[in-house]
Amino acid sequence: MKGVSVRRLLASLIVPALFLTACSSTDSDSGTDASAAACAPSSAGPVTLTYTSWIPGIEDVVKVWNAKNPNIQVKVQTGPNGNGGTYQNFFNQLKAGNAPDLGQIEYDALPSFRVQDGLVDVGACDNVAKAKDQFIPWTWNQVSFGDAKGAWGVPQDAGPMALFYRADLFEKNGIAIPTTWDEYAAAAEKVRAAGGYITNFSQSDINQFAGLTWQAGGRWFANDGQNWTVNLTDDKTKKVADYWQNLISKKLVSTVPPWTTEWDNAYNSSSAWTWVSAVWGANSIASGAPKTAGKWRVAPMPQWSAGEKSAGNWGGSSTAVFKGSKHPYEAAQFALWLNTDQEALTLLNEKANLYPATTAGTTLPALSKGVAFYGDQKIYEVFAQASTEVAPDFTWGPTMTATYANASDGFKAAVSGKGSLTEALTAAQASTIQTLKSQAIPVKE
Amino acid sequence: MKSRVGVMAVMGLCTIYFLAPIWWLFVGATKNNDQFTGTAPMWFADFHLVDNIRELVTYRDGVFLRWMLNSIAYTGGAALLGTVLAAMCGYALAKYRFRGRELLFNIVLSGVLVPATALALPLFLIFSKAGAANTFWAVFLPSLVNPFGVYLARIYAAASVPEELLEAARIDGSGEVRTFFTVSSRLMFPALVTIFLFHFVAVWNNFLLPLIMLSDERLFPVTLGLYTWNTQVNQVPELRGLVIVGALLSITPLVVAFLLLQRFWRNGLGAGAVK
Structure with missing residues (x-):
């Protein structure tokens, strides 16, 4: 598909541009730091902010804010999703000095903007800092990077993971719903014997694997304030990789590329029976596999040892204020409203299926109802529970675009029988360190 | 047989x-x-084609139609104006003798070797300095440039516009500009169509420039607009259908342009080839 090649192209362009940004960050915007630290209103009169986001229907949410806040008007700009080009645009704009006031940044991309000194610390604003407790703890950690006071963005949405499964097929074949990964592997054999695949292993989208690793306790990156460490092959990650490698080698999972019609069809034709996915996956199945309406249910993710309660996360983004914004205070107020106000959260959920990052948000009326596609199960209660079970200490690296691209190459080879997932991660480890070094980001080996 | x-x-x-x-x-x-x-x-x-098209053109207040118009403005406008510029430049290089002519021509030719992709980022920085990023001109102005068109125009002008004709025009008192538009450009017509088509396709397909330059949805060309939707399919799966219908509609102008102009195009290509 064209999209893939464009993404690859952008990934190759991102390195030189990052470098440009890194070189220039010292000579610009020294003046804005002071005002950001104080976080005071920038002017008495009305201001207009620009906000770049690729959330479908975001204009309708912003309209509500604009109607209530005549002095802080927000203008929406848009583009493709982050890795599809908008992040690259942000970096270019930061370099050129015409970045928007606010931008949507996914959690896994936030560190790269932080490293390039592109973000304003909105934690300096009293009401933002106070709002910390409204958010599910792990989402706040994604924007604070563990800093007690700082916040380089306001959490927007979350992607807690759970197990989507075909209740009818499991019942008909007398297979119990797996609650541990051992049971899941055993069920995979039975499902294969019954003519299906237990799931489809996402071969080119590494985010799912990251979510599975997150649950298992793997921690890919760490930053001690000075140096980054890269750990794509720690014991927990290896455990997850070996587990899925085993299923792939035994041909117990299918391996069609994700987000294609072929992939939809695997679910629609009842060939794939489960999907360990994030909350937004509920909508992907419903639209991709309409023939299976009413037959799916959601259960908590299988655990590594029985009785544990741990979930992974896949996706989620924040609203960040860019360095160079002339109105950081006003921008922070908007970001806070957008992601904590119940009316805004309801609209975001309605328009774009965003799943809130606040505790109060997970009990929105729309998220407390039964969903017809899932046999009227109140599936969002499962995800609300899962969101509280996501470990808070997972850190993304500052060059995820490159890491994803490298790992994804290895994963594709592994599913077609060349090499293994562990080998792919080992290669990605080496090239990630290389990428960090080439961008002059300090890294400990 | x-x-x-x-x-x-x-x-x-x-x-x-x-x-x-x-x-x-x-x-x-x-x-x-x-x-x-x-x-x-x-x-x-x-x-469901008709329903699908209706849904597409009404989605988000008909933003798709706006994109189509933008594309036609960027592509048609730039190709038309760019062809005129390339023709004038190539013609001048072929018919006038002046110092540095070959040097100039070689510089233009080397422009053929620089891919548009590599220029997008420097252009963005330049337009940002001028405060003109995220405007219509940020995409339109860079699209006017067409070094290959200059090359083709020079070759074709040298082959198809006889010196004697120009001499005659001068003796009759016609100015150089008038001669170009009334006499020479007509002789060069098949080549101009070729240049126009090449240029049209190149601008239509230049995806990276608008991607980098534009953040206002109302300025997007259709390629960028559909790409944007396509990246949102994970979030809003209904968009997939719109992307498919949109892609079908967006290729029609190209198909039409080719069907109408292919006769000229073949002539022009052949003429460029023998020289």
Whole structure:
């Protein structure tokens, strides 16, 4: 598909541009730091902010804010999703000095903007800092990077993971719903014997694997304030990789590329029976596999040892204020409203299926109802529970675009029988360190 | 006779190979979202094309139509103006003797070797300095440049515009500009069509420039708009159907341009080739 090649192209362009940004960050915007630290209103009169986001229907949410806040008007700009080009645009704009006031940044991309000194610390604003407790703890950690006071963005949405499964097929074949990964592997054999695949292993989208690793306790990156460490092959990650490698080698999972019609069809034709996915996956199945309406249910993710309660996360983004914004205070107020106000959260959920990052948000009326596609199960209660079970200490690296691209190459080879997932991660480890070094980001080996 | 059958078979295979994606696109555009995954990809289910088009042109206040108009403005405008510029430049290089002519020509030619992709980022920084990023001009102005068109125009002007004719025009008192527009440009017409078509396709396909320059949705060309939607399919799966129908509609201008102008194009290509 064209999209893939464009993404690859952008990934190759991102390195030189990052470098440009890194070189220039010292000579610009020294003046804005002071005002950001104080976080005071920038002017008495009305201001207009620009906000770049690729959330479908975001204009309708912003309209509500604009109607209530005549002095802080927000203008929406848009583009493709982050890795599809908008992040690259942000970096270019930061370099050129015409970045928007606010931008949507996914959690896994936030560190790269932080490293390039592109973000304003909105934690300096009293009401933002106070709002910390409204958010599910792990989402706040994604924007604070563990800093007690700082916040380089306001959490927007979350992607807690759970197990989507075909209740009818499991019942008909007398297979119990797996609650541990051992049971899941055993069920995979039975499902294969019954003519299906237990799931489809996402071969080119590494985010799912990251979510599975997150649950298992793997921690890919760490930053001690000075140096980054890269750990794509720690014991927990290896455990997850070996587990899925085993299923792939035994041909117990299918391996069609994700987000294609072929992939939809695997679910629609009842060939794939489960999907360990994030909350937004509920909508992907419903639209991709309409023939299976009413037959799916959601259960908590299988655990590594029985009785544990741990979930992974896949996706989620924040609203960040860019360095160079002339109105950081006003921008922070908007970001806070957008992601904590119940009316805004309801609209975001309605328009774009965003799943809130606040505790109060997970009990929105729309998220407390039964969903017809899932046999009227109140599936969002499962995800609300899962969101509280996501470990808070997972850190993304500052060059995820490159890491994803490298790992994804290895994963594709592994599913077609060349090499293994562990080998792919080992290669990605080496090239990630290389990428960090080439961008002059300090890294400990 | 045997070889003829062989040739036809190869051509037939190529035709099927090239038309299959367009056929798939057309069939896909006639399906609703459920049928899109559920039915055979290369054959029709219920015919929903008209409904789909209506949904597309009304979605988000008809932003798709706006994108189509933008594309036509960027592409048609830049190709037309760019062709005139390239023709004038190539003509001058072919017909006037002045110091540094070959140097100038070689510099222009080396421009052919620089891919548009590599220029997008520097252009963005320049336009940002001028405060003109995220405007119509940020995409339009860089699209006017067409070094290959200059090359083609020079070759063709040298071959098809006789010196004697220009002498005669000068003796009759016609100015150089007037001669160019009334006499020379007509002789160069087949080449101009070729340049126009090449330019049209190049601008239409230059995806990276608008991607980097534009953040206001109302300025997007259709390629960027559809790409944007396509990246949102994970969040809003209904968009997939709109992207398919949109892609079908967005290729029509190109198809029309080619069908109308291909006769000239072939002539122009041939003329460029012998020199």
